[in-house]
Amino acid sequence: MDSLNKGSFIFSNQTSEQDFELMTRALDASISGVIITDNQQPDNPIIYCNAAFERITGYKRKEIIGHNCRFLQKEDRSQKEREILRNAVADGKSCVVEMRNYQKNGTLFWNELYMSPIKDAEGNVCYFIGVQNDVTRRKNIEQELKQHQDQMERKIEERTKSLRESEDYLASIVATVRESLVVLNPGFNVLSVNDHFIKTFKVSREETENKLLYELGNGQWDIPALKELLENILPTNNPVEEFEVEHDFPHIGKKLMLLNAHRIELEGQFKDRILIAIEDITDRREIERRKDDFLSIASHELKTPLTTIKGYVQVMNRLLPENASEKFKTVLQKTGIYITRLNNLISELLDVSRIQTGNIELHKEPFDFDKMVAEAVENIQSVTKTHTIILKGSTGITYVGDESHIVQVINNLLSNAIKYSPEEHQINVYLSRVSDFVKVSVTDTGMGISHEDQNKIFDRFFRVGEIQQRFPGMGIGLYICSEIIKNHGGTIWVESEKGQGSNFSFTLPLN
Numbered sequence: 001m002d003s004l005n006k007g008s009f010i011f012s013n014q015t016s017e018q019d020f021e022l023m024t025r026a027l028d029a030s031i032s033g034v035i036i037t038d039n040q041q042p043d044n045p046i047i048y049c050n051a052a053f054e055r056i057t058g059y060k061r062k063e064i065i066g067h068n069c070r071f072l073q074k075e076d077r078s079q080k081e082r083e084i085l086r087n088a089v090a091d092g093k094s095c096v097v098e099m100r101n102y103q104k105n106g107t108l109f110w111n112e113l114y115m116s117p118i119k120d121a122e123g124n125v126c127y128f129i130g131v132q133n134d135v136t137r138r139k140n141i142e143q144e145l146k147q148h149q150d151q152m153e154r155k156i157e158e159r160t161k162s163l164r165e166s167e168d169y170l171a172s173i174v175a176t177v178r179e180s181l182v183v184l185n186p187g188f189n190v191l192s193v194n195d196h197f198i199k200t201f202k203v204s205r206e207e208t209e210n211k212l213l214y215e216l217g218n219g220q221w222d223i224p225a226l227k228e229l230l231e232n233i234l235p236t237n238n239p240v241e242e243f244e245v246e247h248d249f250p251h252i253g254k255k256l257m258l259l260n261a262h263r264i265e266l267e268g269q270f271k272d273r274i275l276i277a278i279e280d281i282t283d284r285r286e287i288e289r290r291k292d293d294f295l296s297i298a299s300h301e302l303k304t305p306l307t308t309i310k311g312y313v314q315v316m317n318r319l320l321p322e323n324a325s326e327k328f329k330t331v332l333q334k335t336g337i338y339i340t341r342l343n344n345l346i347s348e349l350l351d352v353s354r355i356q357t358g359n360i361e362l363h364k365e366p367f368d369f370d371k372m373v374a375e376a377v378e379n380i381q382s383v384t385k386t387h388t389i390i391l392k393g394s395t396g397i398t399y400v401g402d403e404s405h406i407v408q409v410i411n412n413l414l415s416n417a418i419k420y421s422p423e424e425h426q427i428n429v430y431l432s433r434v435s436d437f438v439k440v441s442v443t444d445t446g447m448g449i450s451h452e453d454q455n456k457i458f459d460r461f462f463r464v465g466e467i468q469q470r471f472p473g474m475g476i477g478l479y480i481c482s483e484i485i486k487n488h489g490g491t492i493w494v495e496s497e498k499g500q501g502s503n504f505s506f507t508l509p510l511n
């Protein structure tokens, strides 16, 4: 009874005093703050508040009764919810808002406020009941969630942007690449091709994409050997490397294409796709052919006059007078040495061009393998003053092969070992039989070869960069060696550490 002035309230005439007391108690027991404003009085003062309202706001009843509710907003008056409340009061309607309110000590709390009008018999709004709940905790959680969400969205936006950038970046690489690129699905249908493909083959995207690879053009890729390799890519992960296709292509005529194909190593939507890179090597191959032709013609042309000069020097040697001066004899002898050197160089060049054109001839005869090696070593030793060659081991084998070619390999390995170990004095040659192979190793303790260069030294015309100036040579000796060994069904390899010498070995099968 003490918290509600029943005389001024609508319950006064209709409710018994006991019921009224009960209701007041019930309101005081509620955890929601409840207020009643009198809208018939100026500025709608609060005429009732329950205990929960005092607890939520921190104000005492005597500081509440008679005030307009706005004191709860302190200076924070620009909230749009106030407008909603004002309109609801003016229209006599109920409303729910969530707004920032402040306790007596200034602490902010979020107030979920439900306002409902109470009307008299004529329908005039007399009172408003306001039910309030402190929803600060929920609001904070909501705000935290929102912050997280905003953060996530920002992150997603950044990721999407960087993905888009890397996609553009990749697309620009694919567009710039000077190779034709084709992406296939596991059924060998073309999913996409790059601009270079379209330009090279003078075709449209429509006649290429979504078509079976083997049905493109006039069936240029429908080659059983290629098909087999491509079909193996996905199950075995083995790429197709350097596959040459020579074909009379529609629109562009006879061309030589080099094809490489790999499985695209991606999961998800790009899983199990095959990327084919196609390079037009027609012109390059033609230039190589012309270079080989030139090499072959030039070495033949050089060889003829050289043979004549060699003949003349032999004649001069024969006609050398008894009393010829020492100087004359030395000059003649040196001329002979240089002619032999020049002759060897030209022979090497001729060998290369013979290898290139597939015209190398093997004259296989049985010969004593150990004797052949010993003689080769002896020959090189007889003209080498700087190094000692130590031969160890034996095979006891009569080998059937082209003796002069194998001697050429040993000569080459020995002269390289001497040439590339100028500060050292010993070369070791090991000879052995390993299972059904003969094995020869030539070891020096010279400058060695980096791991990177070891893969290239058997290539035609390759020389390790830094030695170009210091040591004469054309970079074809090891190439010839590897071809000779290959022609005998054997293998040749090198083990070396830069600065610590090299060990060249080859094995030949005994058949």
Ligand code: ADP
Pocket: 412, 416, 417, 420, 421, 444, 446, 447, 448, 449, 457, 462, 463, 464, 467, 472, 473, 474, 475, 476, 477, 478, 479, 501, 502
């Ligand atoms: P060339 O000796 O005429 O350059 P080769 O084909 O015989 O040609 O050798 C190719 C290259 O391999 C050489 O230029 C040299 O860089 C390297 N090489 C060959 N043998 C040796 C060796 N024993 N030690 C270090 N480097 C070597």
